[in-house]
Amino acid sequence: MAAAPQQSVHPSLPSSTSTLRLLISSSPRRPPPPPPRARRYNRLAASASAAREMPWPHVLTVAGSDSGGGAGIQADIKACAALGAYCSSVVTAVTAQNTAGVQGIHVVPEEFIREQLNSVLSDMSVDVVKTGMLPSIGVVRVLCESLKKFPVKALVVDPVMVSTSGDILSESSTLSVYRDELFAMADIVTPNVKEASRLLGGVSLRTVSDMRNAAESIYKFGPKHVLVKGGDMLESSDATDVFFDGKEFIELHAHRIKTHNTHGTGCTLASCIASELAKGATMLHAVQVAKNFVESALHHSKDLVIGNGPQGPFDHLFKLKCPPYNVGSQPSFKPDQLFLYAVTDSGMNKKWGRSIKEAVQAAIEGGATIVQLREKDSETREFLEAAKACMEICKSSGVPLLINDRVDIALACNADGVHVGQSDMSAHEVRELLGPGKIIGVSCKTPAQAQQAWNDGADYIGCGGVFPTSTKANNPTLGFDGLKTVCLASKLPVVAIGGINASNAGSVMELGLPNLKGVAVVSALFDRPSVVAETRNMKSILTNTSRT
Ligand SMILES: Nc1ncnc2c1ncn2[C@@H]1O[C@H](COP(=O)(O)OP(=O)(O)O)[C@@H](O)[C@H]1O
Ligand SMILES: Cc1ncc(COP(=O)(O)O)c(N)n1
Ligand SMILES: [Mg+2]
The missing domain is CATH 3.20.20.70 (Aldolase class I)
Incomplete structure (x- = not known):
């Protein structure tokens, strides 16, 4: 089990952030002229954009870094890239993590999280914000304040609390701000069964009917949609998730892929939903595309081996390895x-x-x-x-x-x-x-x-x-x-x-x-x-x- 998240800075960094600022501000202000090749590309790009505007759906992920590259920010960037969205990132914590579990956590200072949020949201047009590891109450509050200052089209909240390896990624005190402040701003909240249980004071979730009840209860905290994910219901032969929009329950089924490479499935699912919403999809369609993507990625990565631990990462960019015809993205057979x-x-x-x-x-x-x-x-x-x-x-x-x-x-x-x-x-x-x-x-x-x-x-x-x-x-x-x-x-x-x-x-x-x-x-x-x-x-x- 990892130590409780601690706020700290690496000793090799300058002892105060003002020294670092000084270093940055003393660097030349004027950017160097672009090399000839880049200039040529810019000219071409400029003439093309005159003919046709190219929208680039933009997702901002606010999450933790996974040094092992399978979950967190790293999974989010790969998932968005795979679905054709641009992904900017605000790092909330740096984890020392691999396929065996989480060995350490450094939480980024709250003020610096605010600064990252400000840098991105004040300059770039972000369509959708997706959240992952928010380690403390303070971090959740900083995020809520930034979102009020810079509203976006949609907010996807993946309430990451405990990694699949069992390590604590968010203090238990964050539960209350999640429920009382962040959920009400969310377009969708995507807890796994363990997270849904914690959010509801420890109720047991064993069946799809328990998942429905949990979705309905979490909906009452104020999000527009809830998706309770059943990836961890290992005894079930399907990977079934329950979607609730306040009126109707929809069960989403996928084949349960037999693989150890499921590290980062939750982060990926939420980032795919965010990417599809950024492209303009409806919520249900975004969730269906995201679920199909995770199923396909797990299928194509099921036999890959990386690391010695029990839970390996999977290949988000599997489509690069298979010919275009081999990739199914259409909703499944009815x-x-x-x-x-x-x-x-x-x-x-x-x-x-x-x-x-x-x-x-x-x-x-x-x-x-x-x-x-x-x-x-x-x-x-x-x-x-x-x-x-x-x-x-x-x-x-x-x-x-x-x-x-x-x-x-x-x-x-x-x-x-x-x-x-x-x-x-x-x-x-x-x-x-x-x-x-x-x-x-x-x-x-x-x-x-x-x-x-x-x-x-x-x-x-x-x-x-x-x-x-x-x-x-x-x-x-x-x-x-x-x-x-x-x-x-x-x-x-x-x-x-x-x-x-x-x-x-x-x-x-x-x-x-x-x-x-x-x-x-x-x-x-x-x-x-x-x-x-x-x-x-x-x-x-x-x-x-x-x-x-
Ligand atoms: N072995 C698997 N085969 C197919 N889909 C899976 C598998 N494991 C997880 N999923 C899917 O991945 C998504 C993430 O779910 P889950 O793993 O429960 O979340 P988390 O990673 O947050 O614990 C869900 O849509 C779930 O159904
Ligand atoms: C930085 C970070 N964020 C999120 C997760 C959850 O991922 P999973 O539940 O798939 O292990 C993780 N392990 N690390
Ligand atoms: Mg998972």
């Missing part, structure tokens, strides 16, 4: 998107003289909620071009686009996911390649296959053929009984497939299986003269069945 799943077929498109793009366009116009390109005999280059064109259509209408089997095509066109069969690459391997932000579906005929799909990290399963079908050779028909058996055994949402058309789709949905979210259709949409009309008809059948 099972209801399986409702009307259109699966294209190259043979049928040829027969009716349509391009893949025209077929997809028509299915979306008719109301398809997700599209899969199943092009078994297209040339790779031609298929990729078509897939890119389809991606544009799907993106603009908010409909996810999946690619059947071809992970390479999905990566190259940044598709939303991949659907694999039992003889294709395993969902586990596909997940390794695509990362956590993408959708993965697996065709399953048996409970064992459905279980394997869950183990492999798939998002949904396709189950069939429910009826006899001509689009797949040697495909045994499962019938309603087979579909029921698989649905009941599956932990994942299911879409039914195989011979489904306008006359039998209703009966499939009427089975009333809770995780059967929709039907996947090939011939009944695409082996017809009008794809739009058939899709529209199918949509109204499904909508009417699910209403009854």
Whole structure:
């Protein structure tokens, strides 16, 4: 356990700050002329800005330094940089810290924290202030005063109190000023479960329902939003956070990444929220982007090793290492998107003289909620071009686009996911390649296959053929009984497939299986003269069945 925070100055620094000021003020006032290269860049920049103003979202972090580089100011700067925001910093404390824990803390004198705040806020246009380690009551008060003097668009308060390693980062006396003064100014407060418990006088938080109650109680201290983070609920297989805006509770789920590299997740999450708010996002969207970012960063860093302690840092700039297509930032998969799943077929498109793009366009116009390109005999280059064109259509209408089997095509066109069969690459391997932000579906005929799909990290399963079908050779028909058996055994949402058309789709949905979210259709949409009309008809059948 680290010593209680102490205020001190390193002995090698000049004994009084006035000596240091003297040193600074005796240096030449006039800046040296810029070197020729810099001048050239300035000219270019000046002519560019005349044509187009480039806003740079600006986050000011008021937090402690982590010598190990994983949390605190260092995490904040990296997180903001990764999301394209500028990050200025007011250092409240310097910690001697590594992957084993916190070995020492020097608190920066309050007056000097005030001076740093003044320097930044009086000169630069800060959009959002994000707070981390505020070691004492005095520091919290200095911050509140500066914020009243220099108001900003939003305030994100991460009430850092104890590090994950168990070291005290803020005196317990700060609890009262947090609650009574800072929270009322905050747009969002982001305690982890331990911090939420301390803020509420030690209540125990074990379940998501406890987290909801805690969010509601903390909301009463005055922030506009509360996010209670569940990263430390280690027994849960999901990393679930609870968001509360005063009216509604929203549970945010992520896969719990199996890794020791979680040092700095809280600092990073709050800085990502601040960056998105600085860009103009709504609070819920900012929180969703931030959560996806942490999940992706942990996924990409799960096997990295740095230091010998139990809690390593992770790579905020993982995107620099992976090709742009490997990075998922879209909100995660929603099972209801399986409702009307259109699966294209190259043979049928040829027969009716349509391009893949025209077929997809028509299915979306008719109301398809997700599209899969199943092009078994297209040339790779031609298929990729078509897939890119389809991606544009799907993106603009908010409909996810999946690619059947071809992970390479999905990566190259940044598709939303991949659907694999039992003889294709395993969902586990596909997940390794695509990362956590993408959708993965697996065709399953048996409970064992459905279980394997869950183990492999798939998002949904396709189950069939429910009826006899001509689009797949040697495909045994499962019938309603087979579909029921698989649905009941599956932990994942299911879409039914195989011979489904306008006359039998209703009966499939009427089975009333809770995780059967929709039907996947090939011939009944695409082996017809009008794809739009058939899709529209199918949509109204499904909508009417699910209403009854
Ligand atoms: N192993 C993990 N896998 C996925 N997300 C995680 C994991 N650990 C933490 N998170 C997420 O990181 C964010 C920070 O949460 P948490 O670690 O609880 O905060 P703190 O770092 O303040 O203790 C939350 O969104 C949480 O759900
Ligand atoms: C300077 C500083 N600020 C914040 C944290 C909390 O980070 P975490 O809870 O992820 O260990 C930390 N360890 N050090
Ligand atoms: Mg953490």
